[in-house]
Amino acid sequence: MSLSHFDAQGQAHMVDVSDKEVTDRVAVAEGAVVMLPETLEYVLAGTAKKGDVLGIARVAGIMGAKKCSDLIPLCHPLPITKVALDLVPDAALPGVRITATVKTSGQTGVEMEALTAVSTAALTVYDMLKAVEKSMRIEGIRVVLKDGGKSGRYEAN
Amino acid sequence: MSLSHFDAQGQAHMVDVSDKEVTDRVAVAEGAVVMLPETLEYVLAGTAKKGDVLGIARVAGIMGAKKCSDLIPLCHPLPITKVALDLVPDAALPGVRITATVKTSGQTGVEMEALTAVSTAALTVYDMLKAVEKSMRIEGIRVVLKDGGKSGRYEAN
Amino acid sequence: MSLSHFDAQGQAHMVDVSDKEVTDRVAVAEGAVVMLPETLEYVLAGTAKKGDVLGIARVAGIMGAKKCSDLIPLCHPLPITKVALDLVPDAALPGVRITATVKTSGQTGVEMEALTAVSTAALTVYDMLKAVEKSMRIEGIRVVLKDGGKSGRYEAN
Amino acid sequence: MSLSHFDAQGQAHMVDVSDKEVTDRVAVAEGAVVMLPETLEYVLAGTAKKGDVLGIARVAGIMGAKKCSDLIPLCHPLPITKVALDLVPDAALPGVRITATVKTSGQTGVEMEALTAVSTAALTVYDMLKAVEKSMRIEGIRVVLKDGGKSGRYEAN
Amino acid sequence: MSLSHFDAQGQAHMVDVSDKEVTDRVAVAEGAVVMLPETLEYVLAGTAKKGDVLGIARVAGIMGAKKCSDLIPLCHPLPITKVALDLVPDAALPGVRITATVKTSGQTGVEMEALTAVSTAALTVYDMLKAVEKSMRIEGIRVVLKDGGKSGRYEAN
Amino acid sequence: MSLSHFDAQGQAHMVDVSDKEVTDRVAVAEGAVVMLPETLEYVLAGTAKKGDVLGIARVAGIMGAKKCSDLIPLCHPLPITKVALDLVPDAALPGVRITATVKTSGQTGVEMEALTAVSTAALTVYDMLKAVEKSMRIEGIRVVLKDGGKSGRYEAN
Numbered sequence: 027m028s029l030s031h032f033d034a035q036g037q038a039h040m041v042d043v044s045d046k047e048v049t050d051r052v053a054v055a056e057g058a059v060v061m062l063p064e065t066l067e068y069v070l071a072g073t074a075k076k077g078d079v080l081g082i083a084r085v086a087g088i089m090g091a092k093k094c095s096d097l098i099p100l101c102h103p104l105p106i107t108k109v110a111l112d113l114v115p116d117a118a119l120p121g122v123r124i125t126a127t128v129k130t131s132g133q134t135g136v137e138m139e140a141l142t143a144v145s146t147a148a149l150t151v152y153d154m155l156k157a158v159e160k161s162m163r164i165e166g167i168r169v170v171l172k173d174g175g176k177s178g179r180y181e182a183n
Numbered sequence: 184m185s186l187s188h189f190d191a192q193g194q195a196h197m198v199d200v201s202d203k204e205v206t207d208r209v210a211v212a213e214g215a216v217v218m219l220p221e222t223l224e225y226v227l228a229g230t231a232k233k234g235d236v237l238g239i240a241r242v243a244g245i246m247g248a249k250k251c252s253d254l255i256p257l258c259h260p261l262p263i264t265k266v267a268l269d270l271v272p273d274a275a276l277p278g279v280r281i282t283a284t285v286k287t288s289g290q291t292g293v294e295m296e297a298l299t300a301v302s303t304a305a306l307t308v309y310d311m312l313k314a315v316e317k318s319m320r321i322e323g324i325r326v327v328l329k330d331g332g333k334s335g336r337y338e339a340n
Numbered sequence: 341m342s343l344s345h346f347d348a349q350g351q352a353h354m355v356d357v358s359d360k361e362v363t364d365r366v367a368v369a370e371g372a373v374v375m376l377p378e379t380l381e382y383v384l385a386g387t388a389k390k391g392d393v394l395g396i397a398r399v400a401g402i403m404g405a406k407k408c409s410d411l412i413p414l415c416h417p418l419p420i421t422k423v424a425l426d427l428v429p430d431a432a433l434p435g436v437r438i439t440a441t442v443k444t445s446g447q448t449g450v451e452m453e454a455l456t457a458v459s460t461a462a463l464t465v466y467d468m469l470k471a472v473e474k475s476m477r478i479e480g481i482r483v484v485l486k487d488g489g490k491s492g493r494y495e496a497n
Numbered sequence: 498m499s500l501s502h503f504d505a506q507g508q509a510h511m512v513d514v515s516d517k518e519v520t521d522r523v524a525v526a527e528g529a530v531v532m533l534p535e536t537l538e539y540v541l542a543g544t545a546k547k548g549d550v551l552g553i554a555r556v557a558g559i560m561g562a563k564k565c566s567d568l569i570p571l572c573h574p575l576p577i578t579k580v581a582l583d584l585v586p587d588a589a590l591p592g593v594r595i596t597a598t599v600k601t602s603g604q605t606g607v608e609m610e611a612l613t614a615v616s617t618a619a620l621t622v623y624d625m626l627k628a629v630e631k632s633m634r635i636e637g638i639r640v641v642l643k644d645g646g647k648s649g650r651y652e653a654n
Numbered sequence: 655m656s657l658s659h660f661d662a663q664g665q666a667h668m669v670d671v672s673d674k675e676v677t678d679r680v681a682v683a684e685g686a687v688v689m690l691p692e693t694l695e696y697v698l699a700g701t702a703k704k705g706d707v708l709g710i711a712r713v714a715g716i717m718g719a720k721k722c723s724d725l726i727p728l729c730h731p732l733p734i735t736k737v738a739l740d741l742v743p744d745a746a747l748p749g750v751r752i753t754a755t756v757k758t759s760g761q762t763g764v765e766m767e768a769l770t771a772v773s774t775a776a777l778t779v780y781d782m783l784k785a786v787e788k789s790m791r792i793e794g795i796r797v798v799l800k801d802g803g804k805s806g807r808y809e810a811n
Numbered sequence: 812m813s814l815s816h817f818d819a820q821g822q823a824h825m826v827d828v829s830d831k832e833v834t835d836r837v838a839v840a841e842g843a844v845v846m847l848p849e850t851l852e853y854v855l856a857g858t859a860k861k862g863d864v865l866g867i868a869r870v871a872g873i874m875g876a877k878k879c880s881d882l883i884p885l886c887h888p889l890p891i892t893k894v895a896l897d898l899v900p901d902a903a904l905p906g907v908r909i910t911a912t913v914k915t916s917g918q919t920g921v922e923m924e925a926l927t928a929v930s931t932a933a934l935t936v937y938d939m940l941k942a943v944e945k946s947m948r949i950e951g952i953r954v955v956l957k958d959g960g961k962s963g964r965y966e967a968n
Contacts, residue, residue, distance in 0.1 A: 042736035108356035199579035265827035422670035478638035513893035
């Protein structure tokens with residue numbers, strides 16, 4: 027097996043997808059921002075309407091998905107048809123769990139868009155809370171589900 | 184202590200830094216892409232000149248740092264004066280360790296730029312290797328060092 | 341009736357349009373920049389070939405339509421197939437009347453693209469004339485016509 | 498008096514500000530989205546936590562201010578040091594009143610950034626409510642205050 | 655024959671392509687950066703793994719193709735399906751020859767995307783070598799091949 | 812001498828300019844679009860007010876200068892203080908000669924911004940005339956003057 031982003035000489039290119047079928051595609055990615063319990067308090071207070079950290083990170087994640095092909099050098103620009111983000115405070119972590127779902131009807135998958143949405147939302151959570159804690163960590167960003175297209179369904183276990 | 188990104192009514196704003204001093208600032212962030220040993224083989228082969236995964240991710244990370252204020256809603260645009268990324272294959276992980284160093288001479292810090300550089304480079308590593316492994320994970324993105332400015336030096340332990 | 345940009349929990353998302361039909365869609369929006377008669381003189385002189393305010397605002401409006409999904413958080417990226425702007429000096433206003441027509445063949449409408457085109461052109465008119473008048477106002481930006489797609493034809497009265 | 502954005506031959510250029518002093522500058526702009534009373538109800542319900550129209554428009558306005566020099570052809574890129582937006586439902590209008598305050602420490606003013614913030618927030622309000630009313634209008638976008646720099650203080654009356 | 659980018663009044667617009675067929679389209683463009691023989695030595699050394707000028711210019715060219723409709727005022731945004739760049743050192747020039755191939759499945763051609771890819775790659779070569787030679791020149795950027803669409807095949811001779 | 816864009820290991824980075832002095836800097840670049848005499852007729856007719864090719868290319872060039880650090884991977888973002896473009900039809904070429912002047916007050920030069928302005932304007936000229944001639948060529952893009960900063964004045968001969 028070889029890396030599709032490189033040609034026979036090992037030179038990077040944007041893979042030719044012009045012969046691929048236009049199919050409905052979906053991808054789900056997840057990740058988390060891990061923080062101190064007292065930092066999470068600010069998030070919980072925020073959802074209680076004094077500084078909506080999760081609401082702003084959700085918008086940033088949606089907009090981030092749309093910038094994916096601008097950020098990732100060899101990504102194809104795609105007409106995204108849906109982006110949704112779920113940001114859930116989790117006291118057990120403690121921190122915020124982030125899930126992004128992206129859909130398109132196109133010739134290539136949208137897992138990079140979903141991962142970029144999660145990353146951008148996570149960075150935004152960090153940005154909005156960094157005044158109270160610098161030691162937060164972004165963890166476990168990965169693809170949970172990918173479907174549509176020739177390579178078939180992928181589900182993380 | 185309160186979140187600087189929200190005003191007294193809890194409404195988001197871009198913090199007023201106009202009275203802050205222009206000082207030299209630096210931030211270092213790190214993270215990793217964890218993968219199967221056989222996926223790492225492709226990276227190692229790449230640095231040996233058949234598909235330079237790390238070289239392309241490095242460029243993506245540098246460009247990502249420049250897009251930080253475009254991606255993160257409440258970030259100030261800053262005249263970045265330096266961006267450097269280090270991407271090191273690590274067989275013990277196994278995977279790729281990423282470190283980004285960003286400098287500016289400005290009124291606010293560059294830790295978000297450094298974190299965005301690491302994130303973008305990590306996403307690019309994922310993109311270039313996803314044809315051989317979908318189960319890679321981006322882990323441990325955090326600020327390692329931040330210096331310059333009124334709040335003083337921060338070093339992760 | 342509920343707001344389509346929010347889910348059942350009131351959280352913002354980019355609406356799923358993947359099951360909508362691809363149809364030809366058109367939208368027309370309008371607006372105006374109201375100014376002093378002596379400011380309008382500069383515009384009229386400009387069209388007479390000494391500083392083409394309207395020509396530059398027209399280009400800005402066309403480019404603005406293309407940036408719509410980048411500016412408006414929950415807008416879908418769309419393959420625009422036509423943008424035309426009409427900028428007409430109107431001594432009765434006095435000021436400049438702006439109309440934008442945008443077309444696409446896609447799964448969602450282009451009224452936001454048309455409104456963004458008008459807004460960007462109006463802001464550019466302001467920018468180019470602000471040296472002579474700061475009290476200009478942008479007025480009456482609205483959708484005049486929207487057609488194509490399931491929700492049918494809309495015409496302002 | 499002549500238009501500074503054109504040279505002696507009437508050709509557009511980005512004005513040379515390199516000899517201007519770096520001073521603290523502020524600008525305030527305002528505008529409104531006028532709607533039916535029943536549409537305003539959705540906004541009011543939203544601030545009550547089912548679809549935060551104003552919160553999302555506020556974020557869009559802040560990000561719009563940062564895109565100003567990218568949208569307006571002859572605008573200088575500026576290191577913005579503050580952006581704040583106020584979005585207030587007004588039953589008398591009926592609609593939403595928007596005010597934006599932008600600061601920089603630079604060689605040219607930020608009134609275009611403030612106007613762009615208001616415009617982008619207004620367009621976002623339209624986008625999020627258009628499912629319930631297409632006849633909304635964006636009205637009265639203007640500069641309310643501009644200060645700092647050689648041309649002195651301007652206040653709308 | 656008239657210029658399609660202007661209407662009957664001579665006003666610029668983005669041409670209406672909504673009635674054009676969606677067909678597979680390809681364009682190839684080329685150009686060169688001409689330099690002193692001793693500057694070319696740096697490039698050759700670079701491919702030998704100390705500073706990969708051509709690798710970075712290749713990535714820049716691919717990303718440049720994706721920015722085409724953002725840079726060129728009247729260009730349509732297009733879902734690019736392939737971008738490949740070839741950068742070849744040529745001692746006879748002396749300098750670097752650049753070729754870009756772009757594909758889409760759309761309603762208008764991709765020659766502007768191919769030309770933008772070549773231009774951006776050439777500018778990047780200049781940027782990375784300017785410390786050793788300021789007198790480099792970018793020469794001979796042109797369309798070599800264009801195919802697909804109603805206007806038929808074009809080949810440069 | 813070594814390439815400043817690479818570190819000792821040959822890895823690309825954005826050069827650290829934080830210790831460089833902030834000085835006034837200027838750069839002038841030039842280039843040309845070479846075309847058939849009958850194509851140039853369209854340009855000349857255009858300046859006579861039926862399709863202003865040069866006016867639109869001038870705006871594109873100014874906006875292109877502002878996108879330089881977004882396009883060229885290792886370029887520093889800079890607060891540009893002036894951009895001016897001159898586009899002159901030349902029957903002897905035949906074609907259009909383009910000159911761009913860019914100024915900043917910063918820690919690094921603006922020759923890349925000037926070259927990007929010329930390139931973008933040239934591409935726009937091509938785009939607007941390609942309906943009548945596909946064989947146009949962009950030629951002779953180079954730096955004519957660079958001044959300010961430690962490396963001193965450079966003038967092409």
